[in-house]
Amino acid sequence: MxxxxxxxxxxxxxxxxxxxxxxxxxxxxxxxQLLVWPGGQTLGDLGSPRLNQxxxxxxxxxxxxxxxxxxxxxxxxxxxxxxxEVVAPPPKLVIVGAVHxxxxxxxxxxxxxxxxxxxxxxxxxxxxxxFAGADRRIGTWPKEALLEAGIDDSTFVAVLSHDPKIDLxxxxxVLRSPARYIGVLGSKKSHQxxxxxxxxxxxxxEELGRLHAPIGLDLGGRRAxxxxxxxxxxxxxxxxxxxGAPNDAD
Amino acid sequence: xxxxxxxxxxxxxxxxxxxxxxxxxxxxxxxxPRPLGSKMAIRDDGxxxxxxxxxxxxxxxxxxxxxxxxxxxxxxxxxGVADEDAWSLGLSCGGQIEVFIERLC
Numbered sequence: 191m192x193x194x195x196x197x198x199x200x201x202x203x204x205x206x207x208x209x210x211x212x213x214x215x216x217x218x219x220x221x222x223q224l225l226v227w228p229g230g231q232t233l234g235d236l237g238s239p240r241l242n243q244x245x246x247x248x249x250x251x252x253x254x255x256x257x258x259x260x261x262x263x264x265x266x267x268x269x270x271x272x273x274x275e276v277v278a279p280p281p282k283l284v285i286v287g288a289v290h291x292x293x294x295x296x297x298x299x300x301x302x303x304x305x306x307x308x309x310x311x312x313x314x315x316x317x318x319x320x321f322a323g324a325d326r327r328i329g330t331w332p333k334e335a336l337l338e339a340g341i342d343d344s345t346f347v348a349v350l351s352h353d354p355k356i357d358l359x360x361x362x363x364v365l366r367s368p369a370r371y372i373g374v375l376g377s378k379k380s381h382q383x384x385x386x387x388x389x390x391x392x393x394x395x396e397e398l399g400r401l402h403a404p405i406g407l408d409l410g411g412r413r414a415x416x417x418x419x420x421x422x423x424x425x426x427x428x429x430x431x432x433x434g435a436p437n438d439a440d
Numbered sequence: 441x442x443x444x445x446x447x448x449x450x451x452x453x454x455x456x457x458x459x460x461x462x463x464x465x466x467x468x469x470x471x472x473p474r475p476l477g478s479k480m481a482i483r484d485d486g487x488x489x490x491x492x493x494x495x496x497x498x499x500x501x502x503x504x505x506x507x508x509x510x511x512x513x514x515x516x517x518x519x520g521v522a523d524e525d526a527w528s529l530g531l532s533c534g535g536q537i538e539v540f541i542e543r544l545c
């Protein structure tokens with residue numbers, strides 16, 4: 191990999207931009223590389239302008255789904271194999287509530303490669319040592335804090351405070367956002383009450399149907415670590431569009 | 441591990457003046473333990489970060505990487521059950537993978 195390509199790739203990763211890297215892995219020009227950004231801007235060279243152009247078009251199709259792929263192209267009557275990989279920023283987990291479960295969920299999320307944000311208006315709680323691993327800590331009320339955290343379609347939100355004064359405004363902020371996942375801690379009974387309140391406040395059944403509540407997969411554990419694991423496991427399943435059922439299930 | 445997660449390690453090795461090779465899974469057949477695009481970085485003294493399999497072909501990739509670092513020529517290598525070396529290294533999952541190995545800069 192040439193210095194100029196590595197440097198641009200490095201910059202994109204640090205700036206949390208999405209970029210596709212195309213590499214000739216077989217045929218003439220092995221090792222030649224081209225970076226392709228969404229919108230078609232490129233850097234590098236695969237060996238011919240026409241190949242660059244076709245590779246850029248192909249990369250553009252892989253970028254939205256962050257997919258990798260290999261494709262053979264013709265270059266002056268010879269076949270060239272190009273490998274494409276999309277380098278995308280990490281998914282983000284926003285945890286609402288600086289509670290015990292949050293400390294453990296932060297650890298799992300970090301290990302799984304999530305960027306982590308912890309939100310709680312009780313800013314004194316946020317300062318605890320056990321939350322030091324969070325990438326960001328925001329000590330304002332949910333509406334403002336979630337705006338600052340930035341919720342996009344790769345953002346996971348875990349609402350854990352168990353205090354309606356915090357949980358409800360957080361849910362009101364994220365229910366109409368493009369968030370990939372919204373989970374809420376609490377029993378089925380408290381969730382029924384929560385649903386009724388949100389319905390009164392104008393949320394539709396479809397909007398409320400997005401909620402994962404009670405949060406997490408059915409692992410049965412009641413300890414904070416176990417609940418955090420159940421939440422992390424559900425996030426992984428959602429990330430890969432799976433249900434979280436056992437592998438031996440029909 | 442993908443490029444993003446390896447970046448910190450690569451930068452730290454390069455800042456110490458080490459040469460670094462990158463290995464990427466560019467093809468998988470059958471049940472391979474790591475998905476397409478999985479990466480491993482190899483420092484010139486053989487130190488590794490990341491992985492391209494469940495641990496079965498890393499040592500062989502590391503040897504290839506030494507040659508790539510020396511020559512500067514990128515290389516595509518296939519590992520799988522059909523390959524005696526790979527079998528002895530234990531790619532027992534029954535899959536085959538193709539790994540592209542290149543020198544960084």
